[in-house]
Amino acid sequence: MTDIPPGVSGTNLQFFASGGDESVWLPYTNIKYYTNAFIVKDNRVLLGYKKRGFGLGKYNGFGGKVEPGETPLQAAIRELEEEAGVKAPLEHAGCLFFLSEGAEWAFQIEIYRADNYEGIVTESDEMRPEWFSLPDPISKDGPINPIPFSKMWETDEIWLPLLFEKRKFFGRADFTKAGDVLVPHRWWYGVEQNES
């Protein structure tokens, strides 16, 4: 399925992956803007274990709502410092649109990455930071502390490798409820083509 879904920003996109029930995208009326930031350094990525609120019990990048008057980049820098105690020269890595059945708004999340940071990684009220090894194509035994995809949002496994490869991605994932749990219903991802 190669049609770009409603809500996906980005131009000059090349289809990368899609799946799920391809009959319908969930409707939405409101959008709220969020950020998510990842530090990738020395073949490791810094993730945080979410201690409260939305995504409780999952590992994720560091981020939150864009507050009034902030740019997404300013919000991403602030949230990273609040949640992990460090400052980083963040670069835009992609943008994701998430919709959950029954939610009052869609999440538009600007994703950032940095190869470096200043300060000491510190646990906060919201996140417990932890370093994980990047996938190692050379070692047949695999990394020592691999990324815990089974404890992350299911669709992260599709786009996180693009962030590691520095390929800019845009996508959408809709989730439906199975009891108290949100499960992926339909998803689509594209990568920005280099103009040359």
Ligand SMILES: COc1nc(N)nc2c1ncn2[C@H]1C[C@H](O)[C@@H](COP(=O)(O)OP(=O)(O)OP(=O)(O)O)O1
């Ligand atoms: C599939 O859906 C999602 N996947 C991933 N990887 N991340 C997601 C998904 N949906 C939301 N997120 C991210 C976006 C933000 O980084 C956080 C949610 O932000 P939060 O609700 O914690 O916002 P804060 O402003 O920090 O909240 P407080 O008011 O509690 O400080 O999850």
